[in-house]
Amino acid sequence: MAQVSVTVNGKTHTANVEPRLLLVHFLREQLNLTGTHIGCDTSQCGACTVLVDGRSAKSCTIFAVQADGSEITTIEGLARDGRLHPLQEGFWEEHGLQCGYCTPGMIMSAVDLLNEHPSPTEREIRDGIDGNFCRCTGYEHIVNAIQYAANKR
């Protein structure tokens, strides 16, 4: 077992974990933050995307111990003081989701995208979410949702 200490959505957690425990399982099973999802086992689909020290990362590809000392934001930590993040608002307004399973990862990925490209072109958006799969929407409303958030910022 190894000790890991991480700050998740502003709250610090210290735990003893198996070295092989994936960050996504640490978040979901030990911290009960089940908003972060698992959609594959080869790091392709992006359903597990969270922010690690402000950058998007696939939490199925990181061991919990590797995240030691870092600051993590999950979908549960995005809304502040009861107010939705502009991206959450955009996904709601623009019908950017159907089954909702890819949505948390898609939104967290888009947070990073907009940090890097505050006014992205449509091409930059489509390329920027290349690591996040959605099987329901055909992506067009997701693009609209990200544009909505970009315009709002």
Next chain:
Amino acid sequence: MAASLVLPKLVGQRIKRREDPRLIQGRATYVDDIKVVGMQHLAFVRSDIAHGRILSIDTSAADAMDGVEAVFTGAQIAELLAPMPILTPFPSPDHRAVAVDIVRYVGEPVAVVVTADRYVARDAADAIVVDYEQLPAVVDPEQAMTGTPVVIHADFADNLALPFLPGGTGVAADFTVDDTVVDQAFADAEVVVSQRMVNQRLAPTPIETRGVLAHFEPGKGTMTIWSSTQNPHTLRTFIATMTGLGQDQVRAIAPEVGGAFGAKINIYPEEYVAAALSKRLGLPIKWIEDRSEAFVATTHGRDIIGYVDIAARRDGTVVGLKLRLIADIGAYNMLLTAAIPTLTMQMASATYDIPAIRATLTEVFTNKTPTAAYRGAGRPEATYFVERAMDMLARELEMDPADLRRKNFITPDQFPYTTQMGAVYDSGDYGKALDLALQNAGWADLKKQRDAARAKGRLVGLGLSMYVEVCGVGPSSSFPSGGWEYAQVTIERDGRISATTGASPHGQGNETTFAQMLADQFGVPLEHITIHHGDTGVVKQGIGTFGSRSQAVGGTALHLAGGKVKVKMAKFAAALIEAHEDDLVFEDGMISVKGSPESGKSFADVAKYAYVPVPLPKGLDPGLSEEAFFEPANNTYPFGCHISMLEIDRETGEPTLLRLVAVDDAGHLINPLIVDGQIHGGLAQGIGQAMIEEFRYSEDGQPVTGSFMDYAIPRAADFPRFELDNTVTPTPVNPLGAKGVGEAGTLGSTPCVVAAAVDALSEFGVKHIDMMLRPEKLWRIIHGGQP
């Protein structure tokens, strides 16, 4: 009287979804988010060979592992579970949830472990050693039909699951066949176009894999089973049967479901095993599918070969069609496997008035994952075969593909129209959809653009496709577990509305659309309505969500249940305001005499009265809750026209979709925003099939596209903006006039994209290209080879 509130009508409006707040904040509950005290994890050992005899299974290392609760082999599971049930009427081989002697596809379960920890479950499964005698495998259905190199199931000679099912002109009810009319049509034809086409195997891949949590409570003798399913009531039926419980003793819950696309209709081995072991061990048992498992353990879709012959006169009049179908169903029949290709037969007439059709179907076993429904389920295949043939015919006759279609349409005055396949199309105006699509695409100008691009050496092509699909499944004669749907509407004591529906949405937004309908029906705010679904403990009966049926069938059941409550509520209101019930209107949160709103009582006051009815109006019982079953008299037949423009890179063969124009007609729409989303999703999957998706096996039956590294599902950058529009031709089959829209996008897009690729490469003399449009394949055509 309260300050008057004016409520806009909501049906037909682009209302944003009521489901979304929980989903965008990570607060929804999918099956893997559920924990029950004492919960154990289940893992499966699966066959890593396509065909073989199990010689031995050594579980000793797993048995000895810390944290392992139990290990079961197939033989031990067989003592707990009868063979897998199916819903189709054809003969079917014995199929065990966990293989006993022989494995027949990579991914077939061989043994199971139950452990307290999820990681240990995997360790223990990996520690089980299975020794096989390898048998020959067959993956090509036409090879399998020769009975060589192997017969997969002893009683099914030549691997024929369904040897020969004829349909169409001259086929009697007892399936005797008279070919006279069809033969004459082909003899009289001035032109015949023939082509073998492959509609390839696909993996449905909802982003949430399957998962189940079974919780048998020994003291109560009841089972609660949560599963990522499209039809919890069907799940309840089969779990009860297979575990020896009554349907009253099983509660099945579909929690939040992360996509399904037809693949979660089936009731799977893992669901039966989890339930049986929970009962046996008296412990809650969870199984969550890995993506690598999902690629082999969740049913695949399509995989059907079509030999198409189309006969016509030189003026473009189609006089006959032959469609010989060979469906590769994989190693076993699942619940509905055998039925899916029959829908391809049913839709062989497409949108055309074809006087002579012969369709035949043969279903074949191979050493592959079983097939079942995948979005469209049989209808995209029919559309693809017929529309590709029409396109080839247009090319042969040097006719505009739109003109050829128009010449052969079933015309609006012909509805209801009975096709040669026996389908009764409810309503349609195909010419109108075609015209609108041509107008929106700018067809004449588009052809000029294409020609101008070609003049510069670019490989640009246009494709056009019509489609008609069969949706709104039932009636009960057309679906083996019943074709109706159920709803209950309750006006609560505070005047709010609870409704339950047997539809089980997993992304379709019925919590929104159904609330829109009730808000209008009762003249109350949307926020006062809650739609419950997906739980057999709450929703008394149901069939589920598939076949684009939830709005047309489930929505109608809800409308009817609402209507019954409204009649009763009007009687209470009439007593309260001393008016005649027929004179009352439900508007803006009030029930009042039409034309004199000041006479009214609030909706909440009438509700309150109905539950404390002093005095009780004569002839009325207290309470406001009614239910309805709706059995449609027929299916619905939505239709449309899709047009695409595609360019192929001459140097690399890489295709790029430039435009996709879609006109869809699903009858009356409840929420056009949600409809757009449904069309988009369908288009993405249809274009995905045309361009990048294909589940492939090596010759010895090893999957070679068994992960997202190898199986390509579309990404955002693969698509242009879709150009949508719609026409409205209501159905007479239900009072809403709604036809269904969930699958439409997968029908027209696929053939129209392939047609555009063929058009782009027409200078090389190519007439047909089998999907998917792999750049290598296109490059070879450009460089003088065959597709």
